[in-house]
Amino acid sequence: MQLRTVSELLSQDITLPEVEVKGWVRTFRANRFIALNDGSTLNNIQCVVDFENTSESILKRITTGAALHIKGELVESQGKGQNVEINVTSIEVLGDSDPETFPIQPKKHSFEFLRENAHLRTRTNTFSAVMRLRSSLSFAIHKYFNENGFYYMHAPILTGSDAEGAGEMFRVTNLDAKNPPLNDEGEVDYKEDFFGKETNLTVSGQLEAETYAMSLGKVYTFGPTFRAENSNTSRHLAEFWMIEPEVAFMDLAGNMDLAEDFMKSVISYVLENNREDLEFLDKRLFDEEKTKPQAERSDMTLIEKLKFVTENNFKRVSYTEAIDILRNSKPNKKKKFKYIINEWGADLQSEHERFLVEKHFKCPVILFDYPANIKAFYMRLNEDGKTVRAMDILFPGIGEIVGGAQREERLDILKEKMKALNIDEEELWWYLDLRKYGTAVHSGFGLGFERLVMFATGMSNIRDVIPFPRTPQNAEF
Numbered sequence: 001m002q003l004r005t006v007s008e009l010l011s012q013d014i015t016l017p018e019v020e021v022k023g024w025v026r027t028f029r030a031n032r033f034i035a036l037n038d039g040s041t042l043n044n045i046q047c048v049v050d051f052e053n054t055s056e057s058i059l060k061r062i063t064t065g066a067a068l069h070i071k072g073e074l075v076e077s078q079g080k081g082q083n084v085e086i087n088v089t090s091i092e093v094l095g096d097s098d099p100e101t102f103p104i105q106p107k108k109h110s111f112e113f114l115r116e117n118a119h120l121r122t123r124t125n126t127f128s129a130v131m132r133l134r135s136s137l138s139f140a141i142h143k144y145f146n147e148n149g150f151y152y153m154h155a156p157i158l159t160g161s162d163a164e165g166a167g168e169m170f171r172v173t174n175l176d177a178k179n180p181p182l183n184d185e186g187e188v189d190y191k192e193d194f195f196g197k198e199t200n201l202t203v204s205g206q207l208e209a210e211t212y213a214m215s216l217g218k219v220y221t222f223g224p225t226f227r228a229e230n231s232n233t234s235r236h237l238a239e240f241w242m243i244e245p246e247v248a249f250m251d252l253a254g255n256m257d258l259a260e261d262f263m264k265s266v267i268s269y270v271l272e273n274n275r276e277d278l279e280f281l282d283k284r285l286f287d288e289e290k291t292k293p294q295a296e297r298s299d300m301t302l303i304e305k306l307k308f309v310t311e312n313n314f315k316r317v318s319y320t321e322a323i324d325i326l327r328n329s330k331p332n333k334k335k336k337f338k339y340i341i342n343e344w345g346a347d348l349q350s351e352h353e354r355f356l357v358e359k360h361f362k363c364p365v366i367l368f369d370y371p372a373n374i375k376a377f378y379m380r381l382n383e384d385g386k387t388v389r390a391m392d393i394l395f396p397g398i399g400e401i402v403g404g405a406q407r408e409e410r411l412d413i414l415k416e417k418m419k420a421l422n423i424d425e426e427e428l429w430w431y432l433d434l435r436k437y438g439t440a441v442h443s444g445f446g447l448g449f450e451r452l453v454m455f456a457t458g459m460s461n462i463r464d465v466i467p468f469p470r471t472p473q474n475a476e477f
């Protein structure tokens with residue numbers, strides 16, 4: 001007998017005399033019907049127990065959460081809801097589960113409760129569907145770049161540089177916290193630290209990826225990034241995964257084309273390959289929306305939203321145009337925004353991004369040419385001397401999902417910029433070398449992976465799309 005997954009068994013349209021499956025009990029009804037799930041699919045296989053010929057002691061151990069090894073005959077189902085089911089001939093309890101204390105009961109649990117039980121939450125339909133989609137999206141990303149001539153580059157996780165210049169880094173040290181070595185000025189002497197200098201967890205692999213773009217041409221990173229920003233929002237994590245393509249000889253227009261094609265491609269992939277999970281999440285979101293007041297409900301279902309992105313062009317709008325739209329918008333005039341937009345130069349908040357996408361343009365938007373002083377040091381300065389070749393992609397329900405730019409490739413201008421921002425040239429000597437030896441136009445962007453998973457699954461809290469979320473005051477598991 002060959003062990004099969006629930007997914008394989010459910011796709012059979014013939015009866016099979018002898019099958020074998022292992023999984024966890026979701027429910028056990030009437031001492032007769034086991035709903036068994038093994039994670040291979042959203043669906044359970046119904047296993048019909050011959051209770052007259054099964055010992056009382058085994059029947060008692062078939063409880064929600066228990067792990068079973070079942071053998072039997074795969075037959076056409078007598079009941080509704082499934083095509084096939086197993087007539088059980090033998091049951092082995094591989095692992096018992098105490099029904100009194102097992103946290104995942106066969107009923108609706110709040111997402112807050114499930115976050116506290118993140119080690120068991122993938123035993124539920126919603127979280128198993130979300131995590132299967134997360135896996136698929138990740139595959140689709142590698143597939144896209146592989147098919148388009150990109151090399152996968154592993155950027156370092158331990159680094160001395162702050163790519164974004166925002167100072168939101170986690171320090172990595174093995175100095176004795178109680179008794180660190182001090183220098184002559186009485187400050188901690190990082191020369192004596194493990195790496196002989198201050199070291200942090202990376203906030204972005206971009207600067208290192210640029211070095212590879214300027215030799216291998218088209219590269220991308222896909223790895224964990226860390227930010228010690230104390231923003232307890234539904235869209236921020238302290239540890240998140242980022243995809244960062246970087247391409248030599250590509251300008252900002254090319255960067256926008258790449259980002260749009262890439263986003264459409266990975267979303268199309270899951271529309272084609274994760275239908276079952278998407279339909280489940282679509283219904284989940286629909287039920288959740290029904291509990292909201294009419295005015296706050298989305299007028300599209302999850303699958304409609306995904307199709308909408310794949311089938312429509314992203315609207316490309318300059319920052320300056322966006323500010324005009326926002327300044328003249330109803331919520332701005334009626335002071336409904338928390339941050340009122342008065343002047344050119346203002347940083348956009350998520351409420352403004354979402355207004356542009358959800359109320360004004362009603363489609364994904366690429367904003368470009370931002371004021372230089374609200375963006376990172378490495379972005380290419382425009383001829384006007386005050387804007388840079390930056391681009392952010394804004395998605396409905398999410399706000400900023402991608403941030404990118406054409407990079408400053410002119411050594412003198414980059415040096416001036418770094419000086420103005422107090423960025424140490426000696427720290428980034430290698431980054432400046434790229435501008436000394438064969439510099440060229442190049443561009444790239446960063447996609448926040450969890451924000452993409454949120455969009456594709458319709459989950460509204462970023463903590464529910466990563467296995468074990470790290471947020472301020474929380475690093476359980």
Ligand code: 4AD
Nearest residue numbers: 204206236237240244401402403404444445446448
């Ligand atoms: O806009 P960001 O900060 O851009 C960069 O890091 C560039 N180095 C990218 C590049 O050009 N190669 O971050 C990129 C994206 C954001 O658009 C957002 O989707 C996500 O990363 N992101 C976060 N996601 C979750 N939690 C956080 N704290 C995030 N910060 C940024």
Ligand code: MG
Nearest residue numbers: 392400402403
């Ligand atoms: Mg950004």
